[in-house]
Amino acid sequence: MTRNRGRRERAPHRNPSGRPRALEDTPPPTPPKAAHREEKRDRRDSGVARIYGFHSVEAALKARHRELVRLYATEAAAARLAAEIAARGVETRIMSVAEIAARAPREAVHQGVLLEARPLAPIDVGDLPADGLVIALDQITDPQNVGAILRTGAAFAVDALITTERHSPEFSGALAKSASGGLEHVLICSVPNLARALAEIGDMGYWRVGLDSEAPVAFVDLELSRPLALVLGAEGRGLRRLTRDRCDALARLDLPGAIKSLNVSNACAIALALAHERLPARS
Secondary structure, rough: OOOOOOOOOOOOOOOOOOHHHHHOOOOOOOOOOOHHHHHHHHHHHHHOOEOOOOHHHHHHHOOOOOOEEEEEHHHHHHHOOOHHHHHHHEEEEEOOHHHHHOOOOOOOOOOOOOEEEEOOOOHHHHHHHOEEEEEEEOOOOOOHHHOOOHHHOOOOOOEEEEEEOOOOHHHHOOHHHOOOOOOOOOEEEEEEHHHHHHHHHHHHHHHHHHHEOOOOOEEHOOOOOOEEEEEEOOOOOOOOHHHHHOOOOOOOOOOOOOOOOOOHHHHHHHHHEEEEEEEOOOO
């Protein structure tokens, strides 16, 4: 008597990993919405800076330094910016908060506005004013810190920010939001080599002062004059050796409390306030 054996479905061939070969060799499909979003992001990022946050966008519209591409805004935000939008004639698309968030970087606090614009063109070292006040950054990469420095710089009439082409953040997005409009009022001088740039501005007559919490001289004891460059180093590492060598003086900020070193943006604000009190007015 023969036993009736039912036909079994043949199992797919498996690799040593235990997964069916057909599944292992085929990449997982990209969700349609995610793929569409990435495609839009790629098109949007090509040669375009994204500025978000109400004060940052308002400053960009008022300053007139940028070539504007497009503004995305909620109906309420567009109404608040109606005069600036009309003056610049920028294309404006009314969107919901969620639609703007889909175009902004993840977790960006856009406040209902996002502006696409061409990046600001950096200036050359030779374009710095003969009686200027500038800040030089030695590989400070945190966009929040650089943005805060730019905001403070704009408040104290700083002419330019010198930074390196590498080891510096992108001058849009989170940095522009932290700068809260300061990016539109302080020129950016992007250089390939900071030590060489400091040597150049020294030849132009700039007095170069590096901030160092362990310097032997107090900042308030320096005799300051124009043109002046304040040189700031990254937190923790401070100024690099070649940067220090190009400074005319190294100075510390004397603080009354137990903590003797500050976040670089806070140190910059104190130094600029002290310098502003003692620098001669522009001729």
